[in-house]
Amino acid sequence: MAVSNNITSILNFIAILCSIPIIGSGIWLASKPDNECIHLFRWPVLILGILILLVALAGFVGAFWNKQGLLAFHLFCMAILIVLLLILLILSFVVTRKDGSYIVPGKGYKEYRLDGFSDWLRSHVTSSGNWGKIRTCLAQSDVCSKLGQEYSSFDQFSAGHISPLQSGCCKPPTVCGFGYVNPTLWINPTNPVADTDCYLWSNDQTQLCYGCNACKAGLLGNLRHEWRKANVILIVAMVVLIWVYLIGCSAFKNAQTEDLFRQYKQGWV
Incomplete structure (x- = not known):
């Protein structure tokens, strides 16, 4: 050779x-x-x-x-x-x-704004034609159920470095002022903030915040x-x-x- x-x-x-x-x-x-x-x-x-x-x-x-x-x-x-x-x-x-993330005072995790990501990424992932399937897929995954196994107290959860996807989809936005029971179960505030996501949150474990803009932003943050x-x-x-x-x-x-x-x-x- x-x-x-x-x-x-x-x-x-x-x-x-x-x-x-x-x-x-x-x-x-x-x-x-x-x-x-x-x-x-x-x-x-x-x-x-x-x-x-x-x-x-x-x-x-x-x-x-x-x-x-x-x-x-x-x-x-x-x-x-x-x-x-x-x-x-x-x-x-x-x-x-x-990067659509922003720091939440007193928390170990970040939260995410949908308008902080690129137009192409946002339009492809969050368009009405795609999000329905993505939402169903996320709801069937164990992304949120893992939080209950990892964090047993509010202090642990607040200091935890959860993923962008978990931050957006598995809990209500911090600004809503919900009361903590466990990572995926929250008590509605007496005077909720006028934010669409605050009204979309559900304690139904198949719903949670999968319909929220925060969930879409968290997904983009994960990607x-x-x-x-x-x-x-x-x-x-x-x-x-x-x-x-x-x-x-x-x-x-x-x-x-x-x-x-x-x-x-x-x-x-």
Whole structure:
């Protein structure tokens, strides 16, 4: 096997290793309750990671058995996948740039405003056509039921760092002034604040605040937090893949030159 093909094999092995954290990030995102309820955000990273793995394997096979056609196909496909990964990263950064959270005095958790998030993210997730299905999905999950197991007193709950989704969907907004019984059971105040969410809250465990704007905002806050964490891994993987791809292109050209020189030498002899 030519020296250039040896280098290409090593590079594709590195690309295979890079696909593993991408696939892992995709699995992690897909397993989150909010992403389970929003199919558009659930699969892109996982699908890209699997495709990168398959293309890198094809490149490894092509280099090991000196299949120049397979190597050329591998480089073409890898270029497309790197561009798609870059587009996904740019899109995720743009739509998660705005943070709709605000600090609640005396609380360990934050609450969220719907108008604090990007227009695209807000319109896709909270539109009337999508929210009904998302709401039903969230109500069937164990997002809120976990709170009762984790916090047994008001002080513990107030100091707790609950997720944005739990903050928005599992309790009434703090401004409403509800009395605490447990994390998902609250006593209506005598003079409720004139906020729509205060009237939408229900102690029915299948209703809670799933119809509230606070729940929609909490869902967006969860998405933002998770995708920001995943982006760190994706950026590192993308930088390594670009480096591997550029060296791979150079090695591919050198391998072609070596083959031409070998054929010329054999013909001359």
